[in-house]
Structures are given as structure tokens and as C-alpha cells.
Amino acid sequence: METVEKREQLYEGKAKIIYQTENPDYVIIHYKDDATAFNGAKKESIPGKGELNAKISSVFFELLHSKGIPTHFVRQLNDHELLVRKLEIIPVEVVIRNIAAGSLVRRLGLKEGTKLPFVIREFYYKDDALGDPLVNEYHLQAMGVATFEQLSELSRQALEINRVLREFLRQHQLDLVDFKLEFGIFNGQILLGDEISPDTCRFWDTETHEKLDKDRFREDLGGLTEAYSEVYRRIIG
Ligand code: UDP
Numbered sequence: 001m002e003t004v005e006k007r008e009q010l011y012e013g014k015a016k017i018i019y020q021t022e023n024p025d026y027v028i029i030h031y032k033d034d035a036t037a038f039n040g041a042k043k044e045s046i047p048g049k050g051e052l053n054a055k056i057s058s059v060f061f062e063l064l065h066s067k068g069i070p071t072h073f074v075r076q077l078n079d080h081e082l083l084v085r086k087l088e089i090i091p092v093e094v095v096i097r098n099i100a101a102g103s104l105v106r107r108l109g110l111k112e113g114t115k116l117p118f119v120i121r122e123f124y125y126k127d128d129a130l131g132d133p134l135v136n137e138y139h140l141q142a143m144g145v146a147t148f149e150q151l152s153e154l155s156r157q158a159l160e161i162n163r164v165l166r167e168f169l170r171q172h173q174l175d176l177v178d179f180k181l182e183f184g185i186f187n188g189q190i191l192l193g194d195e196i197s198p199d200t201c202r203f204w205d206t207e208t209h210e211k212l213d214k215d216r217f218r219e220d221l222g223g224l225t226e227a228y229s230e231v232y233r234r235i236i237g
Contacts, residue, residue: 001075004028004083014040015053015199025186026074027086029195031057037218039131044217051079052228053197058082059235060165060196067164069157071192072184087184087193090146091126094158097178098166101202101215104178113209119162121155126182153190154183161192169203172234174212177202198228 005022012018017030031050036043054076061073061082072084097120100110104120125135125145140146146154158181166176179201182194194200198213205212211219212227 004077015050016195021083025086026083028077029054029082029084031080031082031195035199035214035217035224037214039128042218046217046224048225049199049228052225052232053195053199054080054082056197056228056232056235057195059232061192063168064161064164064192069160069164069192070189072186084193085186085191087186087191089182089184089193090150090154090190092140092146092151092154092183093124093126093132094154094181094183095122095124095178096120096158096162096181097122098162099175099177099202099204101177119159121158123151123154150190154181157181157183157190157192165196165201169235170206172237173206174231174234175204175206175209177204198231203231 006028007020007022010018010020010027014036015032015034017032019028019030021028031054033045033047033050034043035046035049058076061071064071072087074083074085077083097104097116100114100116101112104110105112123135123140124132125140126132137148137151140151141148161181169176179196181192183190184193201213202215203212204210211221212231216222216224216227
């Protein structure tokens with residue numbers, strides 16, 4: 001396998017750093033140990049988190065590839081880093097929900113843990129100054145953020161990814177409660193980007209409903225690294 005040259009830093013986010021490589025089509029994602037919540041208001045460094053997120057994301061991206069779902073993932077380079085295709089990011093977060101939790105509970109007053117009668121898909125417009133507002137297809141098209149066809153494709157892929165991940169996780173005694181995806185364009189094709197990890201998904205133990213995701217940090221439950229390790233142990237098992 002050819003070696004990859006790490007070049008200049010392109011971007012530093014709350015939990016990741018992106019580096020250019022010698023190939024203009026490829027970038028490196030470095031997963032940091034930092035955890036943030038509530039728009040960065042709560043912040044902490046949690047040793048081991050970055051490595052676990054890199055490993056867990058790689059497992060999920062490989063699973064999606066094996067099911068014929070293309071993503072930006074090329075390969076894992078080392079404990080903290082993934083080589084991925086450089087996408088032109090569409091500034092939309094696609095959230096998929098199977099069970100009520102988080103903002104859905106806060107906004108609609110549903111009881112946490114309520115099994116939803118069908119899969120709910122939401123769009124959020126990625127804009128820090130606006131606080132990533134919940135939007136619909138009309139808003140995004142009116143703002144010129146994405147076309148009708150692109151939004152249909154995001155929905156189609158997100159629902160397909162939900163089917164694959166939900167079934168896989170179920171086999172490993174985990175419920176996929178909800179998760180967030182980000183997509184981008186590479187050579188005219190819409191590809192899944194970003195990450196799929198306990199930072200961006202809610203995973204509950206199927207039997208005990210124990211939370212094995214970033215809610216351990218958001219809700220001060222402790223044991224975040226142990227929970228992420230448990231997710232990794234199960235999905236490779
Ligand atoms: N999520 C995320 N990044 C965000 C917002 C949400 O990864 O900026 C994920 C979150 O981890 C959960 C799902 O999207 O798995 C739904 O999040 P929700 O809307 O319930 O918001 P939260 O409760 O996290 O504020």
C-alpha cells in the first residue's frame with residue numbers, strides 16, 4: 001500500500017482535524033480526544049476517545065462498502081487517522097431517528113425511549129451563527145443550499161444506511177436510537193462523509209437500555225471511554 005504524505009492543516013473542528021495530502025482528491029481526518037456538547041459550552045479532553053471513534057467509524061464505513069453503499073472512506077491509516085476522499089461538503093446534517101431521545105424529546109415532549117412508529121428524518125442547516133437550525137426541504141431549496149434531487153438522494157441514502165446499521169447493531173445487542181450524517185460531492189456523486197461513531201449516534205444496550213454513546217458526557221453519566229470501548233468490542237466481535 002502506498003504511503004500517504006500529510007500536508008497542511010485545512011480545518012480544525014471540535015473533535016477532528018483535517019489535513020491535505022499530496023493527492024488533491026484525498027484528505028486525512030484526525031480524531032481528537034476532545035469532547036464538546038451544547039454548541040461547545042461543555043468541553044473536556046477524554047484520553048482514548050479519538051482512537052475509538054476512528055476505529056468505530058472505520059468498521060461502519062467498511063460495513064457500508066460491503067453492502068454497496070459508497071462513502072468517502074478509503075482506509076484507516078493509524079490509530080487516530082483515516083484517509084478519505086475530499087468532498088465538497090453539503091452544509092446539511094441529516095438526522096435519522098428510530099427511538100425518541102435528545103432534542104426530539106425536548107421539543108415534542110415524547111417520553112425518552114418511545115419506539116417511533118416509523119423512521120423520522122430531519123434536516124438541520126449547518127451554520128454556527130444560526131445554531132444549526134432545524135429546517136425542511138423548502139427552506140434548504142429556497143436558501144439555495146441543495147436541490148430537490150440532492151435532498152431526495154440524501155434521504156434515500158440515509159434511510160438505506162439506517163437499515164444496514166440497525167440490522168448490524170441489533171446482531172451485536174445494540175439499539176440504534178438515532179444518528180447524524182453529513183454528505184458531500186465527489187466527482188459529481190453524493191457520498192457519505194464525516195464519521196459514524198458514538199459521538200454522532202445514540203447506541204443503547206438492547207436489554208438494559210444502558211447508554212453507550214456521547215450522552216454519557218452530555219448527561220454527566222461518566223464512563224465514556226468504557227462505553228465506547230464496549231461498542232467497539234461488540235461490533236468487531
Ligand atoms: N448529533 C450530532 N451532531 C449535532 C447534533 C446531533 O452528531 O450537532 C447527533 C446526536 O449525537 C444524536 C442525533 O444526532 O445521535 C440526534 O441529536 P438530537 O437532535 O437529539 O440533538 P441532541 O440531543 O444531541 O442535542
